[in-house]
Amino acid sequence: MQYKQLGNSDIRVSEICLGSMTWGTQNSEAEGHAQIDYALDHGVNFIDTAELYPSNPMSAKTTGRTEEIIGSWFQNRARRNQVILASKVAGEGHTNVQDGIAISPKKIRISIEGSLKRLQTDYIDLYQLHWPNRGSYHFRNNWNYDPSLQDCAKTKADFFETLEYLGELVTAGKIRHIGLSNDTCWGTSQLLQMAEANGFPRVVSVQNEYSLMYRTHDLDMAELSHHEQVGLLPYSPLACGMLSGKYDNGARPEGSRLSTNPDLFGRVHDGVWPVIDAYVAIARKHGLDPAQMAIAFCNQRPFVTSSIIGATSLEQLASNIDATEVNLDKAVLDDIQSVYRRHPIPY
Numbered sequence: 001m002q003y004k005q006l007g008n009s010d011i012r013v014s015e016i017c018l019g020s021m022t023w024g025t026q027n028s029e030a031e032g033h034a035q036i037d038y039a040l041d042h043g044v045n046f047i048d049t050a051e052l053y054p055s056n057p058m059s060a061k062t063t064g065r066t067e068e069i070i071g072s073w074f075q076n077r078a079r080r081n082q083v084i085l086a087s088k089v090a091g092e093g094h095t096n097v098q099d100g101i102a103i104s105p106k107k108i109r110i111s112i113e114g115s116l117k118r119l120q121t122d123y124i125d126l127y128q129l130h131w132p133n134r135g136s137y138h139f140r141n142n143w144n145y146d147p148s149l150q151d152c153a154k155t156k157a158d159f160f161e162t163l164e165y166l167g168e169l170v171t172a173g174k175i176r177h178i179g180l181s182n183d184t185c186w187g188t189s190q191l192l193q194m195a196e197a198n199g200f201p202r203v204v205s206v207q208n209e210y211s212l213m214y215r216t217h218d219l220d221m222a223e224l225s226h227h228e229q230v231g232l233l234p235y236s237p238l239a240c241g242m243l244s245g246k247y248d249n250g251a252r253p254e255g256s257r258l259s260t261n262p263d264l265f266g267r268v269h270d271g272v273w274p275v276i277d278a279y280v281a282i283a284r285k286h287g288l289d290p291a292q293m294a295i296a297f298c299n300q301r302p303f304v305t306s307s308i309i310g311a312t313s314l315e316q317l318a319s320n321i322d323a324t325e326v327n328l329d330k331a332v333l334d335d336i337q338s339v340y341r342r343h344p345i346p347y
Contacts (some may be wrong), residue, residue: 163201232303
């Protein structure tokens with residue numbers, strides 16, 4: 001396991017981050033605890049969660065349950081100091097959290113106290129804004145994204161008051177660093193400039209979707225990551241499991257995400273499967289496990305700090321962590337590039 005600096009912070013995180021969004025629906029508390037035990041015993045020191053998890057499926061009844069499962073693990077294992085813990089405040093529109101109000105100091109105040117209580121800890125290492133108030137092109141919104149509808153003055157006012165309050169939380173010791181999720185190059189750069197001008201906490205990471213199937217970070221965001229030391233924490237590096245090969249020939253394994261969410265949050269359409277098949281074929285041509293190839297690809301990108309993996313079984317988790325031992329050579333990367341050139345935006 002390799003460890004990388006989290007932005008310009010003093011934290012080093014494992015190149016694999018343990019995602020938790022299935023704990024509380026697809027996985028029980030005991031299974032969540034077993035995953036944490038296994039991950040830490042194999043070099044992972046980074047866990048990501050959110051106040052609205054679990055998310056497959058999302059419901060008012062289960063919201064917050066994932067943080068509770070992590071909190072009971074902290075209480076039972078007494079290993080809090082071995083974990084770099086990341087969580088998120090939900091963005092506007094998610095009615096299961098404070099009736100879907102926009103991110104603001106008031107919302108963050110309630111959310112952070114709720115998260116700390118559920119997590120049974122007095123601090124969160126990385127506190128992230130789950131998505132921006134102004135909207136986002138992530139979550140399949142790239143097809144109708146229209147930033148000309150945004151109110152620039154209001155957006156900058158939101159940025160200022162949010163950063164100012166997050167600074168108060170850093171001073172109080174409730175969070176150590178801040179990050180973004182589902183944000184853009186402009187949004188990230190504005191927050192960086194505002195932090196520098198006013199002595200507010202600096203964004204150290206951005207958690208956006210990134211995989212062989214969704215490579216928007218390769219362009220402007222890659223440049224920002226390099227020059228501003230804002231590392232990418234890719235979520236869905238396996239494209240919700242599609243890149244694992246388990247859906248070959250139309251298979252729908254019982255308990256898989258596709259069996260409970262047929263369109264995988266808008267990722268599934270007829271044109272997707274030939275591209276999935278092409279990437280899986282590359283892995284098998286070179287004697288690689290398809291899931292491990294997909295994760296290794298993310299880990300080898302220069303702007304990636306830690307890839308967020310999720311698993312519903314210890315077998316899947318072990319295989320995903322073993323991706324850290326895989327190094328993709330030029331022949332594999334050339335084959336990947338060939339598919340990418342033909343299918344740059346599959347969904």
